[in-house]
Amino acid sequence: MAAHPDPVDRVSTPTPPVVPPVPAGLASRIADRAPRVLVVGDALLDGWLSGPVRRLGRDGPVPVVELVHSHSTCGGAANTAANLAALGATVDLLAVFGDDGESRTLRALLADAGVGTDTCVIELGRTTPVKRRLVAAGQQVARYDVAPEAPPRRSTRSALADALSEVLAGPTRPDAVLVADYGLGVLTAEVRERLVALRDEIPLLVVDGRDPLGWCEARPDVVTPNAGEAAAMLGIAEPLHGRPAWAAAQRGAMVAACGGADVLLTLDVDGVVRLPADPAEPVLRTAAHPTAQSRACGAGDTFTAAYTLALCADLTPEAALAVAQAAADVVVGHEETAVCTTGALTAQLAAADRGGLLSHRDLLAVVEEHRRRGHRLVFTNGCFDVLHRGHVTYLRQARALGDLLVVALNSDDSVSRLKGPERPVNPLPDRAGVVGAIECVDLVTAFSDDTPASLIEMVRPEVYAKGGDYTPEMLPETPIVERLGGQVRVLDYLSDHSTTAIVSRIRATPATEGAR
Secondary structure: OOEOOOHHHHHHOOOOOEOOOOOOOHHHHHHHHOOEEEEEEOEEEEEEEEOOEEEEOOOOOOEEEOOOEEEEEEEEHHHHHHHHHHOOOEEEEEOEEOOOHHHHHHHHHHHHHOEEOOOOEEOOOOOOOEEEEEEEOOEEEEEEEEOOOOOOOHHHHHHHHHHHHHHHHOOOOOOEEEEEEOOOOOOOHHHHHHHHHOHHHOOOEEEEEOOHHHHHHHOOOEEOOEHHHHHHHHOEOOOOOOHHHHHHHOHHHHHHHOOOOEEEEEOHHHOEEEEOOOOOOOOEEOOOOOOOHHHHOOHHHHHHHHHHHHHHOOOOHHHHHHHHHHHHHHHOOOOOOOOOOHHHHHHHHHHHOOOOEEOHHHHHHHHHHHHHOOOOEEEEEEOOOOOOHHHHHHHHHHHOOOOEEEEEEEOHHHHHHHHOOOOOOOOHHHHHHHHHOOOOOOEEEEEOOOOOHHHHHHHOOOEEEEEOOOOHHHOOOHHHHHHOOOEEEEEOOOOOOOHHHHHHHHHHHHHHHHHO
16 A cells, blocks of 8 residues: 655645746757657557537437547657657657558658658557547547557567667667657567667657656656656655645655656646756746646647757756746647647747747747737837836737737847937847836847838738827838738827936936035
């Protein structure tokens, strides 16, 4: 019988701090690095069938789903591989496929995702694992699984181990090996022994497995158990409350049980706690956004894929943790198994890092993602040197004109050319931090020209907004916006609320006080 956790540990160990936001540009940094990753594990097919429910069956008190939509997605190790590819990695999958129709469907999905399957082994007569979910009104009504009746044949196991040796000893060795062990019998003793024998050829080994203890001999760098698996390994009970603090209290025992690896302990709605093997490194956690369990399907695969790639791109483990959580947050926004793209990850990171300056490349990636969702883009620009009430008023009005507000700030040199050599009062990073902290502002970028004309050409906003005593005809940007199919809106202007007026009053104050 499992023992209860020591209540003293739960009280004395503080809840670990949440990892801070990271710059949105890290997503493109990962894509630019384009790591090569080998995924080894249990590939399966996820099936989704959905439709309305209007009645119960006459032959039993069960809801009758009127099927209107049916499609398949990658599942298990295949989903992990698809997520890696979507984030810019070069991916090969080492798995066992059957020779049935489901196998052909899964291989076609992997090919469309850009995942290489030449190293996979096809076993004649084998059934491809499938999980099919029946959904009505966004709620899973039932799930039925199909699985192989027996483990892979001896010849299949040997072929799989030989394929692993060929990849790890080949001319294009992977930057990382990610083991996705769902306990379906593919990762047999032969594969594990071969992995152990070739461990020195693997720069980074990440194990996402139901039984991390079974992989200790391979000396993984990172393991990703959930709370139940961790408690079972340690022979203790999983707590009902205070799980992040409980996880931190088990740090030494967890690291030792997992062969000295860094442990990423997944706690569902409580996020992920990183338990570093190095005692000098702090324990950190992520802040997850609770969602329906049906929306969390495959989120763990996405998290592991993003964390692996972040390490391959030389991000710190702390930054990798933030990136991985952001990627998982993207996919839980979908009804079904999904992948996180570089653009979606950039958008998610930008939303968390308010006030962070986006490069034009990253801005366009975020804009493209929002356009894919059908959002209406509002664009405005200015120096925003000393933020005042007039700025806030018109920014709020601008945001109300669409779904996304982009504010482009003049660079410091540009401000000096426009306003004089004593301006700006505040440098660009400070101005961006203040403007980005306003709730109605979604994204902040900068431009170095005197006008944002070239940036408008790239962004192609539906609405171009300006605050001040202008008319649309007075703005040099108006012809560009209208040519691109957008509209120009001039918003309220509050007199005596300009930065120039504020700076003038500040400069005049000492002289006035001295005269008294």
